[in-house]
Amino acid sequence: MVGVLYVVFIIVTAIGEYNGNPAVNALLGSQQPNLEGKEVRFGWAQSALFATSTTGTMCGAVNSLHDSFMPNGGFITLSNMFLQIIWGGQGTGTAYLFAYLILAVFATGLMVGRTPEFLGRKIEKREVVLASFLILLVHPIAIMIPAGITLAFPDQLSGISNPGFHGFAQVIYEYASAAANNGSGFEGLGDSQPSPFAIATGTEPTLTALWWNLSTCFSLLAGRYIPVLGLLFLADSMSRKQAVPYTTGTLRTDTGLFIGVTAGVILILGALTFFPVLALGPIGEAFFIAKGIG
DSSP states (O other), rough: OHHHHHHHHHHHHHHHEEEEOOOHHHHHTTTOOOTTTTTTTTHHHHHHHHHHHHTTTOOOOBBGGEEEEEEEEHHHHEEEEHOOOOSSTTHHHHHHHHHHHHHHHHHHHHHHOOOOETTTTOHHHHHIIIIIIIIIIIIHHHHHHHHHHHHIIIIIIIOOSTTTTTHHHHHHHHHHHHTOOOOOOOTTTTTTTTTTTHHHHOOEEEEEEEHHHHHHHHHHHHOOOOOOOOOOOHHHHHHSSSSOOOOSSSOOSSSSHHHHHHHHHHIIIIIHHHHHHIIIIIIIIHHHHHHHHH
């Protein structure tokens, strides 16, 4: 499931970069790939592959500027850092996937009336609380709260260089990158420079940089250390449980049906949590570009 999702993400990103910017294509009179912010030696294809991989595995290395990607690329890179389930990298994907699996087992057990068990251990209230709150719920909190404060004072705090949908995505991406410990960014954001408001009014020029340094520290600490503690508590709780023998009433976790249920849990708990943010960012930007050309 995760491998399929990873391939789909690469394809979606690559399609956007291959089709290019409609506004630029209209001026040129032909379709050209989007090469803004990319090295010629890598081109659009390897840049799309690398961007999807580096945000999916929480690596942070880049070979192109993610801020210059088409909305497809912005949607995928943000989604990777929201879900954090692609395997590899720092191991974050595997850890978060286990949390989703535990919740999928619990939800399925409730629906069909079977005892929730995973890896031969019963899933009870403690495991559900740890997986849902300390591991999964903290992530959107670490992103949404500081982003909301920043967007409430765009002139003083945000440092947005592209007003509108893309500027919104710039702010969200910065906090998502901090919370996911990724390190990449939409580098058009003036997060270390005086804001335009500060320059125009002569106010404290370091306010923008100070705010970003402090607020992203909150996102990094909350988005990384609290889930790590939750995972350790979860592992300790599971290790202390007595192994439960496999019976006909045990919910099997090696079937296509359970994979589908897990995908549904990830969609509901992960993707839909951040869908309003994606709608106001990359999705809105895609419609704006299409409407501008049409």
